[in-house]
Structure formats: C-alpha cells, structure tokens
Amino acid sequence: MAEGITPRSEDYSRWYTDVIKKTDLADYAPVKGCMVIKPYGFTLWENIKEGLDTRFKATGHVNAYFPLLIPLSFIQKESEHVAGFSPELAVVTHGGGKELEEPLVVRPTSETIIGHMYADWIQSYRDLPLLINQWANVVRWEMRTRPFLRTTEFLWQEGHTAHASAEEAREETLRMLDVYVDFAVNDAAIPVIAGQKSESDKFAGAVTSYTIEAMMGDYKALQSGTSHFLGQNFARAFDIQFLDENNELQYVWTTSWGVSTRMVGAVVMAHGDDQGLILPPKLAPYQVVIVPIWKDEEQRTPVFEAVERTRAALGEGIRVRVDDRDAYSPGWKFNEWEMRGVPLRVEIGPRDVEQGHVVLARRDLEGSARKQTVPLADGLGTAVRETLDAVQDNLYRRALAFREEHTRDPDDYEGFKEAVSQGFAYSWWCGDPECEAQIKAETTASLRCIPLEQEPGAGRCIQCGNAAEERAVFGRAY
Amino acid sequence: MAEGITPRSEDYSRWYTDVIKKTDLADYAPVKGCMVIKPYGFTLWENIKEGLDTRFKATGHVNAYFPLLIPLSFIQKESEHVAGFSPELAVVTHGGGKELEEPLVVRPTSETIIGHMYADWIQSYRDLPLLINQWANVVRWEMRTRPFLRTTEFLWQEGHTAHASAEEAREETLRMLDVYVDFAVNDAAIPVIAGQKSESDKFAGAVTSYTIEAMMGDYKALQSGTSHFLGQNFARAFDIQFLDENNELQYVWTTSWGVSTRMVGAVVMAHGDDQGLILPPKLAPYQVVIVPIWKDEEQRTPVFEAVERTRAALGEGIRVRVDDRDAYSPGWKFNEWEMRGVPLRVEIGPRDVEQGHVVLARRDLEGSARKQTVPLADGLGTAVRETLDAVQDNLYRRALAFREEHTRDPDDYEGFKEAVSQGFAYSWWCGDPECEAQIKAETTASLRCIPLEQEPGAGRCIQCGNAAEERAVFGRAY
Numbered sequence: 001m002a003e004g005i006t007p008r009s010e011d012y013s014r015w016y017t018d019v020i021k022k023t024d025l026a027d028y029a030p031v032k033g034c035m036v037i038k039p040y041g042f043t044l045w046e047n048i049k050e051g052l053d054t055r056f057k058a059t060g061h062v063n064a065y066f067p068l069l070i071p072l073s074f075i076q077k078e079s080e081h082v083a084g085f086s087p088e089l090a091v092v093t094h095g096g097g098k099e100l101e102e103p104l105v106v107r108p109t110s111e112t113i114i115g116h117m118y119a120d121w122i123q124s125y126r127d128l129p130l131l132i133n134q135w136a137n138v139v140r141w142e143m144r145t146r147p148f149l150r151t152t153e154f155l156w157q158e159g160h161t162a163h164a165s166a167e168e169a170r171e172e173t174l175r176m177l178d179v180y181v182d183f184a185v186n187d188a189a190i191p192v193i194a195g196q197k198s199e200s201d202k203f204a205g206a207v208t209s210y211t212i213e214a215m216m217g218d219y220k221a222l223q224s225g226t227s228h229f230l231g232q233n234f235a236r237a238f239d240i241q242f243l244d245e246n247n248e249l250q251y252v253w254t255t256s257w258g259v260s261t262r263m264v265g266a267v268v269m270a271h272g273d274d275q276g277l278i279l280p281p282k283l284a285p286y287q288v289v290i291v292p293i294w295k296d297e298e299q300r301t302p303v304f305e306a307v308e309r310t311r312a313a314l315g316e317g318i319r320v321r322v323d324d325r326d327a328y329s330p331g332w333k334f335n336e337w338e339m340r341g342v343p344l345r346v347e348i349g350p351r352d353v354e355q356g357h358v359v360l361a362r363r364d365l366e367g368s369a370r371k372q373t374v375p376l377a378d379g380l381g382t383a384v385r386e387t388l389d390a391v392q393d394n395l396y397r398r399a400l401a402f403r404e405e406h407t408r409d410p411d412d413y414e415g416f417k418e419a420v421s422q423g424f425a426y427s428w429w430c431g432d433p434e435c436e437a438q439i440k441a442e443t444t445a446s447l448r449c450i451p452l453e454q455e456p457g458a459g460r461c462i463q464c465g466n467a468a469e470e471r472a473v474f475g476r477a478y
Numbered sequence: 479m480a481e482g483i484t485p486r487s488e489d490y491s492r493w494y495t496d497v498i499k500k501t502d503l504a505d506y507a508p509v510k511g512c513m514v515i516k517p518y519g520f521t522l523w524e525n526i527k528e529g530l531d532t533r534f535k536a537t538g539h540v541n542a543y544f545p546l547l548i549p550l551s552f553i554q555k556e557s558e559h560v561a562g563f564s565p566e567l568a569v570v571t572h573g574g575g576k577e578l579e580e581p582l583v584v585r586p587t588s589e590t591i592i593g594h595m596y597a598d599w600i601q602s603y604r605d606l607p608l609l610i611n612q613w614a615n616v617v618r619w620e621m622r623t624r625p626f627l628r629t630t631e632f633l634w635q636e637g638h639t640a641h642a643s644a645e646e647a648r649e650e651t652l653r654m655l656d657v658y659v660d661f662a663v664n665d666a667a668i669p670v671i672a673g674q675k676s677e678s679d680k681f682a683g684a685v686t687s688y689t690i691e692a693m694m695g696d697y698k699a700l701q702s703g704t705s706h707f708l709g710q711n712f713a714r715a716f717d718i719q720f721l722d723e724n725n726e727l728q729y730v731w732t733t734s735w736g737v738s739t740r741m742v743g744a745v746v747m748a749h750g751d752d753q754g755l756i757l758p759p760k761l762a763p764y765q766v767v768i769v770p771i772w773k774d775e776e777q778r779t780p781v782f783e784a785v786e787r788t789r790a791a792l793g794e795g796i797r798v799r800v801d802d803r804d805a806y807s808p809g810w811k812f813n814e815w816e817m818r819g820v821p822l823r824v825e826i827g828p829r830d831v832e833q834g835h836v837v838l839a840r841r842d843l844e845g846s847a848r849k850q851t852v853p854l855a856d857g858l859g860t861a862v863r864e865t866l867d868a869v870q871d872n873l874y875r876r877a878l879a880f881r882e883e884h885t886r887d888p889d890d891y892e893g894f895k896e897a898v899s900q901g902f903a904y905s906w907w908c909g910d911p912e913c914e915a916q917i918k919a920e921t922t923a924s925l926r927c928i929p930l931e932q933e934p935g936a937g938r939c940i941q942c943g944n945a946a947e948e949r950a951v952f953g954r955a956y
Contacts, residue, residue: 027595029545030552031582036595039540039610046541062517063524067507068546068584068615068631069568074508090547091572092584095630096619097565104509106546106570106584117505117514126805132517137546137615141574152573153546327604 002339007274012218017147019268023277023340026147033145033152040340041148041264043285045155048263049135051187051282052157055179061131061159066113068137069104074112078237081111084204088140090152106139111205111230111256114160115238122252124243125164129172133159148265149222149478156260162240162252166231169253170208173229174452176257177210180225188263189280189395190214190270191403192224193473195449200433203256207231213448213473215403216269219423221448221477224266227257265478270399277341278363280395281388286321288314288384289337293330293349306353306376310346313380318388338363343391344384352376360384364391364398407473416462416474420445424475428468430461439463439474448473480817485752490696495625497746501755501818504625511623511630518818519626519742521763523633526741527613529665529760530635533657539609539637544591546615547582552590556715559589562682566618568630584617589683589708589734592638593716600730602721603642607650611637626743627700627956634738640718640730644709647731648686651707652930654735655688658703666741667758667873668692668748669881670702671951673927678911681734685709691926691951693881694747697901699926699955702744705735743956748877755819756841758873759866764799766792766862767815771808771827784831784854788824791858796866816841821869822862830854838862842869842876885951894940894952898923902953906946908939917941917952926951 004022006014020026025041028034037045053063069092076082090106093099107113114132122130139153159176163169177194184192192212202209206228214224234240235251244250271278281287292307294300307322314320321342323333330347337345347359358380360372374383406423410416419425420443429435429447436447439462450472461468482500484492498504503519506512515523531541547570554560568584571577585591592610600608617631626632637654641647655672662670670690680687684706692702712718713729722728749756759765770785772778785800792798799820801811808825815823825837836858838850852861884901888894897903898921907913907925914925917940928950939946 027598030549030591030594031545031547034545034547036545037543039542042542043540045543062521064517064520065515065523065633067509067512067514068617069509069512071508087575089572089574090570090582092568093571094567094569094581096567096621103572104568113508116508120505139546143574155543 002275002335005274005276005339008217015272015274016265016269019272019276020147025264025268028147031152033142035147035151037155037261040285044264044267044279044283045261047283047285048187049157051183052179052259053135055183056133056157056159059175059179061133061161064132064134065136066110066117066134068107070107070110070113072103072105074116075105077112078205078233080233081205085109085140088142090139090141107136108138108140109256109258110134110136110158110160111234111254112238115234115240115254118160118162118252118254119238119240122162122240122242125245128162128164128242128252129168130162131159131172132161133157146265146478148261148268151261154261156258159255159257161255162235163254164242164244164250164252166253169255170229173208173210173227173255173257176255177212177225177227180212180227180257180259183259184212184214184224185396187280187282188267188270189282189392189399190224190266191396191400193449193451194453195451195473197226197449198433198436198447198472200436201447203228205230205233207233210452211449214266214270215399215406215424215475216266216478217272218269219406219475221424221473221475222262222266222269223448223477224263225257225259228255230254230256271395272341276339278395279341279343281343281392284341284343285319286342287319287388288321288344288346289333289342290320290322290346290348291330291333291337292322292324293347299350302353303348303350306348306358309376310348310358310380313376313378314384315381318381318384344387346384360387362387362391364394410462413462417443420474420476424448424473425462426451426471426473427462428459429470429472430464430466430468431470432461432464432466435461435463445474445476448475448477480753480813483752483754483817486695493750493752494743494747497750497754498625503742503746506625509630511620513625513629515633515739518763522742522745522757522761523739525761525763526665527635529661530657530737531613533661534611534635534637537653537657539611542610542612543614544588544595544612546585548585548588548591550581550583552594553583555590556683556711558711559683563587563618566620568617568619585614586616586618587734587736588612588614588636589638589712589732590716593712593718593732596638596640596730596732597716597718600640600718600720603723606640606642606720606730607646608640609637610639611635624743624956626739626746629739632739634736637733637735639733640713641732642720642722642728642730644731647733648707651686651688651705651733651735654733655690655703655705658690658705658735658737661737662690662692662702663874665758665760666745666748667760667870667877668702668744669874669878671927671929672931673929673951675704675927676911676914676925676950678914679925681706683708683711685711688930689927692744692748693877693884693902693953694744694956695750696747697884697953699902699951699953700740700744700747701926701955702741703735703737706733708732708734749873750819754817756873757819757821759821759870762819762821763797764820765797765866766799766822766824767820768798768800768824768826769808769811769815770800770802771825777828780831781826781828784826784836787854788826788836788858791854791856792862793859796859796862822865824862838865840865840869842872888940891940895921898952898954902926902951903940904929904949904951905940906937907948907950908942908944908946909948910939910942910944913939913941923952923954926953926955
C-alpha cells in the first residue's frame with residue numbers, strides 16, 4: 001500500500017483520484033469540471049495517440065483540422081443531434097468586445113462543421129471515400145466530472161469519413177472498431193468486448209453505434225471507444241451529394257469514430273493496484289527506470305559507470321529514465337517508481353557491479369518471481385526487451401482472466417442481479433427498450449453492448465422471459 | 479505559370495491565397511476569420527510540429543495540457559496583459575443551458591492559467607526549473623484575417639517555464655529563440671534574423687520580447703516565432719513563489735515562447751514561385767513523387783515493376799507517393815505535383831525501363847539543370863537522398879541571397895524610404911519610440927527587431943539624426 005493512496009477495497013473511487021493526483025497524471029483546474037493533464041499523464045496520452053495515429057494512417061486515413069467554434073445553427077440541422085447535445089453546449093456570445101450576431105458553440109463533436117465542409121469538397125464518386133481524422137479538444141458541459149473519465153473539456157480523435165455506398169460505410173465503421181480493439185488489446189493490454197449499442201444508447205444522429213467495453217478493477221464497465229454508422233442523416237442535413245458513376249446525384253454515407261483521454265483512465269483502472277499505477281510497457285512514459293545504489297563517492301564511480309554501460313546496452317527504442325537524484329534514497333525511489341507504474345526497474349549497486357550483473361524487478365509480479373539477475377553484457381538489451389514483452393503479455397492475460405472471472409451467464413433474474421452487482425452479465429435480451437430501462441431502474445446496470453461475436457441461437461429475455469435472439473452484456477458503468 | 483494561380487508580379491496577395499486554395503493546404507471556414515487546415519496542409523504542420531517537438535524534448539522540455547477556458551478574472555490580473563488581449567477575446571457566457579456566474583475566455587494564450595497552476599506546483603527551489611510546453615489551439619478575435627498568417631483560431635505551441643533566477647530565465651528565453659532559428663534554417667530552409675522587439679511592440683506582459691523575422695517573396699517581413707522574458711510580472715500577478723536555498727520566499731522568473739501555424743505561411747511565401755509551392759524536403763508531406771508513364775497494358779507491366787523496384791531502392795525514411803492514377807496523363811501529374819511543391823519527381827517510362835534508369839526532376843531548378851538520369855540500382859536511394867539534401871540546401875541559400883539582395887544600409891532617410899519600399903533597411907536607431915512611430919506613419923514600415931548579432935559601434939538615428947548605439951531592421955510586415 002502506497003502512502004497517500006486509499007486502498008481499492010476501502011474506496012475504489014478515492015483510490016482512483018488518489019492515484020491520478022499522487023502519480024502526477026493530472027490536476028484539477030480552476031474551471032469547473034476541467035483538468036490539467038500534467039507531463040506524466042500527457043506523455044502517456046502522447047503514446048496512446050501515436051499507437052492510434054499509426055493505425056489510422058496504415059488504414060488510409062489522413063489528419064486535418066476543423067474550427068473549434070461552430071455556428072449554433074449547424075448543431076440544429078440534424079434533429080437527433082441537437083436533442084442529444086443541446087444540454088451540454090458551451091456558447092460563445094461575445095467576440096472582439098461585441099455581441100455576436102449568431103452565437104458560436106464550442107465543438108462538442110464535429111459532425112456538423114465537417115459535414116458542411118464535405119458538402120463543398122465532395123462532388124463526384126471520384127472524391128470518395130474521404131477518410132479524415134482530427135485530433136482535437138472538445139467541450140461538453142458535464143454535471144458530474146472525474147479526471148480523464150468525464151471532464152468538461154477533453155482531448156480526443158474524431159474520424160469522419162464519407163462513402164459512396166451504405167455497405168462501404170458500414171465496413172469502415174467496423175474496420176475502425178477493429179482498429180480500436182487492436183489498440184486496446186495490443187498496446188493498452190486491455191481486453192475489450194466489441195459490440196453494438198442499443199437503440200436507446202446510440203450516438204445522437206447515428207443509425208448504428210458500436211463500442212468497445214472494458215471491465216475496470218471495480219467490475220464496472222468503461223466505454224472506451226465508439227464507432228458510428230451515420231447513414232445519410234448528416235448527408236441530408238448538410239446536403240453532401242455526389243454524382244455517381246451513372247451521373248446521378250446521391251447522398252453520401254458517413255461514419256464517425258472516436259477515442260478520448262478517457263483511455264488514460266481505462267489504463268489506470270484496468271491495471272492499477274494498491275501501490276498505484278501499473279503501466280503497460282507499450283504506453284509507459286518510462287519503460288525502464290534505472291536506480292543506482294551507492295553510499296559514498298568510492299561506490300558512486302563504478303556504479304555510475306555500470307549505469308552508463310546499462311543504458312548503452314539497452315540501445316535505442318527503449319524509454320529509459322535514470323534516477324540519479326542525490327536527495328532521495330534507493331528505497332524511496334523504488335516506491336516512487338512502483339507507484340508511478342514503471343514496468344521494469346533496473347537496480348545497480350556496488351555488489352552487482354562486482355559480480356558483473358544488474359537486477360531487474362518487474363512491477364507486475366510479487367515475491368521472488370519479480371526479481372531476476374542478468375549479466376551486464378551484450379545480451380542485456382534482449383533480456384530487458386523480453387521482460388517488457390512478458391509484462392505486457394501478463395497484464396493483458398491478467399485483465400482478461402479478471403473479466404472472465406467476473407462475467408456470468410445467470411439462469412434467472414435473481415442471478416442476474418447478483419451478477420451485475422460485481423461484474424458483467426451476459427444474458428439473452430428480447431430487444432425491447434422497456435426491458436433495458438427496467439433493468440437499469442432495478443439494478444443500476446445498463447446494457448453495455450450486444451457483442452458482435454456470439455454463438456447463434458435463441459433463448460428467453462433475462463428480464464421479461466419473452467423470446468430473445470441475441471445476447472447482451474450488462475453491467476454497472478462509468 | 480500554373481492554371482488558377484495569379485502570378486506573383488501581378489498580385490502577390492492573390493498569388494498567396496490562390497496557392498493555399500489550389501494546393502489544398504487550407505479552405506475558408508463558415509466562421510468568420512477561421513480556416514480549415516486540409517490534409518495536405520495539416521501534414522506539413524505535423525512535420526513542423528515534429529521538428530520543433532524533437533528540439534524541445536532535446537532541450538529538457540516536456541509537454542502538458544492546460545484548459546481551453548480561462549476565467550475572465552485571470553486575464554485581468556496582469557495589467558499589461560489584459561490591456562493587450564481584451565480587444566481580442568472570445569467569451570463563453572453560457573454553459574449547459576445556463577448563464578455562467580463568471581464568463582470564461584477562450585484562451586488567447588495561456589500565461590494566466592498556467593501561472594495559476596504553477597503557483598500550486600512550485601514550492602521550493604527543488605521544483606525549478608519547470609520546463610513545460612503545450613501544443614494547443616488559441617482564439618484571438620482578429621479584424622483582418624488571412625489563411626495561416628492571421629486567423630481567429632490558430633494552432634501553436636506555447637512554452638512556459640519558471641526559474642529560480644533572472645539570469646537563468648533570460649538564458650532560457652534566448653535558448654528557445656536559438657531553437658527557433660535552428661528549426662527555421664535547417665528544417666524550413668528559411669533564413670531568419672533573431673533580435674529583440676522594441677518596447678512598443680513587445681508581448682503584453684513581457685519585460686523583453688525576442689523574435690525571428692523572415693523575408694517573404696514580396697520583401698515583407700513575417701514574424702515567425704517569439705520568445706519572451708516575462709521577469710516576475712506573472713509571478714507577482716499569480717503569486718508564484720518558492721523557498722530558495724536559504725529558505726527565503728522568492729518570486730519565480732518566467733518565460734514563454736511560441737511558434738504557430740503561421741510557419742506554414744512562411745514556408746509558402748519564402749519559397750513559392752508562379753508555379754505554386756516549393757516545399758523544403760525536411761517538411762514536405764511527400765518528398766518524392768513517382769510518376770509512371772505508360773500507354774498500354776504491354777508498357778504498364780514493366781513500368782510498374784520498375785516503380786516497385788524504385789520504391790524498394792528508396793528504402794524507409796523517405797516520404798514517397800506513387801501517382802498511379804489511370805484518369806490523369808503524366809503531363810497533368812507533372813504540373814499537379816510541381817504546383818503542390820513536391821521537391822523531387824521520379825519519372826519512369828518504357829524507354830527508361832529498357833535503359834535501366836529513372837529520371838529525377840528537381841522542383842527548385844529550371845531548364846536542363848533540373849533533370850538527372852540515374853541507374854535503377856542499389857545506389858538510387860543514395861542519389862535521391864543526396865538530391866533532396868541539395869534541394870534543401872539550395873532553397874536556403876536562395877532565400878538568403880534574396881534577403882541579402884533586398885536588405886540595404888541606406889545613407890539617409892530618403893534612401894531608407896526607398897529601401898523599405900522593397901525590402902529591409904538595416905539602420906541606426908536612437909531607441910526613441912517616437913522615431914519608430916514616425917517611421918511607421920511615414921513609410922508603413924515597422925521596426926522588426928534589433929538584431930542580437932551586430933557589430934558594436936555607434937551612428938546617427940536614420941530618422942532623427944540623434945546619437946544611436948544600435949541598429950534595427952525595418953520593413954513592411956504581415
């Protein structure tokens with residue numbers, strides 16, 4: 001247990017905010033519901049960005065930038081969209097010392113302004129598909145906020161694509177959902193369930209919304225990324241038309257998809273323990289921290305020489321921090337970097353130098369399994385890389401086992417209530433929004449998604465007992 | 479001369495906006511004074527960002543993110559700051575459907591909110607220096623706007639550092655100015671004059687402002703980056719104090735420095751010609767475009783094989799686009815990519831394949847000098863890399879020669895007026911803001927900066943004839 005961090009068993013919610021604050025991921029801002037992302041947290045976000053951006057570019061997308069301020073009338077053009085976002089808008093009414101003729105909205109999302117531009121850019125089938133992503137800040141006036149999970153301003157990427165056919169747009173929607181799954185699993189080491197949102201929970205303006213849902217350390221679900229098939233809703237609202245190959249005017253089919261700084265919260269809660277953060281090596285700001293151990297100047301010289309040799313042996317491509325601060329003891333540094341979740345520590349003391357080795361200590365294991373003695377020689381870089389891979393792999397397998405352990409297929413509604421009180425229930429659902437609402441009212445659990453991968457079959461709705469053709473995942477959620 | 483682009487000699491200003499629009503760098507947004515940065519322009523910005531960000535990190539800086547919305551009262555805490563920025567503010571008065579108790583300002587720059595946070599983060603000399611940078615969007619309500627050069631919303635980086643001594647903060651201010659010079663010269667191929675801003679032109683709230691000034695193709699100056707020594711002005715306004723080594727409470731010394739999307743405009747105007755853009759290889763979205771030339775299927779197969787071999791020979795690390803579109807002729811593609819400023823074109827036709835070579839065509843040269851025949855063999859990658867280096871180098875030397883040709887050291891005020899009508903004047907100045915204002919009123923030229931590097935000496939002020947101890951650069955400016 002780390003100083004200043006409430007144990008998870010005592011108060012998970014306080015554990016979360018303690019970890020965020022003590023590990024310097026973020027701080028509260030003087031504006032209601034806003035946060036400051038501190039350098040350690042921002043570096044984590046930069047690594048998330050890079051992992052996603054590389055995948056977007058590999059699937060043919062390019063980045064662009066659209067204005068922050070959107071005329072209020074744009075938001076009002078798509079009826080479901082305005083209904084969904086109106087209560088959350090921040091509105092600029094004055095600019096340059098004058099009241100504006102038309103109020104401007106600080107973007108809560110950019111379908112409308114991007115739709116307006118696409119109407120101008122798209123003329124012919126030759127202009128399609130248009131595959132653009134934007135990294136941006138957005139503002140949604142939230143009542144109850146929590147760092148990274150729900151903040152008035154947050155950072156995200158929003159992909160916006162336009163296609164000549166419904167089929168192609170649907171494929172794109174699912175392709176980007178797959179990209180999110182790939183990122184979550186391979187970079188964030190978080191197992192996710194990819195599925196469709198119910199009608200009552202889809203994006204305001206979408207035909208179909210998809211999500212990736214992850215289980216946090218308190219068994220709650222966190223929606224960690226969404227991908228929407230928007231049909232022709234925005235195309236009609238913004239008159240985005242193209243001449244098809246037969247020279248006929250058609251509306252385009254659009255998609256949008258996003259992942260936000262919420263992913264930082266997912267990493268914290270999927271892997272952290274009572275000591276603090278445990279960061280997956282692929283995303284960790286520092287993958288390795290080297291802690292030299294010395295008492296006096298006589299010891300210092302050979303130890304620091306070994307530190308330099310170690311750093312050289314690691315080579316390029318590993319993010320290393322050498323903690324050579326005089327003012328702190330090795331023990332203090334061990335605790336500090338464990339709390340901050342660095343996946344691997346390299347300890348180098350005088351005796352290690354004498355024996356020609358270093359000690360590797362993994363953050364994700366406990367007891368004797370966590371330490372390993374490795375010769376300070378050419379193979380050190382390989383040993384470290386392999387250990388980082390093992391940490392990455394272990395974090396994923398552990399999170400998956402945790403989710404499986406806390407996901408049940410209850411026989412009846414009583415069992416269902418028990419299941420969602422400490423995990424997910426994977427149950428037949430008749431498709432009726434009434435049942436979904438009833439479940440929410442009675443258990444506080446919501447329908448997280450209808451998983452895309454499920455065995456065909458039929459059963460009885462867990463709530464009403466009527467015939468059901470698909471199963472859904474239910475759980476309490478952030 | 480490219481279709482749809484006004485020649486520079488006819489109307490430079492229209493040439494600029496034609497180039498921006500025709501080459502797909504940016505588009506006008508439906509919000510007054512805002513622009514959309516299109517994928518081609520945004521990729522250029524991404525490359526600028528990377529060049530700067532790498533340099534910031536190499537000099538010990540880390541990135542963070544502070545809120546977009548700033549309480550109006552914060553802006554009012556530093557008296558010169560509020561006076562400078564008040565006329566330019568966009569103000570959020572409503573959030574979540576209600577009128578806010580205190581209006582929020584969309585950040586025009588972040589000294590105030592960062593100052594507020596630093597007051598909390600900095601307690602002791604051990605917390606210093608604090609070296610943070612932020613990549614962000616900012617909004618300043620501008621009356622007359624131009625894509626990239628002056629827009630209501632723009633993207634930039636703003637560095638904000640805090641130090642224990644004035645000397646250290648001054649060093650930081652100049653270090654970051656050096657970083658900007660290094661970036662401008664080596665990545666953007668733009669020669670810049672590094673110097674101090676006059677009192678009347680410094681940043682609102684600064685003690686001393688420094689700038690890098692570049693000459694554009696119409697002889698006008700473009701301020702391309704600034705670095706400010708803020709003294710203790712913001713430290714006092716936001717109460718940023720620390721306990722020094724003697725346990726005494728002191729105000730910190732702060733700096734701020736920024737480069738914005740304006741740099742894209744600088745690249746356009748420093749290098750472009752009547753054909754369109756000429757992009758420096760270090761920043762170009764595509765460094766090389768490969769244009770296959772074929773008439774029929776029989777020719778197509780061997781030509782496309784050669785294209786693949788060429789791409790393989792170039793290896794990793796060169797940004798290549800293969801323009802294999804069927805719908806356009808090779809000649810059309812040549813024009814298109816010349817207009818869009820790709821530094822090097824590789825032409826591959828059936829005869830080239832027979833003879834086992836490819837043709838390289840440089841964007842920056844004309845006539846017979848621009849084309850070169852190179853064997854399609856292992857050495858091709860090296861030849862291309864060397865040619866890209868030569869383009870980069872030539873662009874810089876050409877821009878430097880142009881600036882030198884259009885910079886004069888006039889003998890008298892008449893000569894001065896002539897000099898600033900088509901270039902820079904490098905003249906003695908007495909230091910009196912009255913003379914500076916007089917020059918502005920009489921010639922429309924402003925004092926761009928007092929160059930840091932100048933031979934010691936003394937002379938007579940070019941305007942009033944009084945004793946002068948330093949020289950300044952004057953010119954018309956954007």
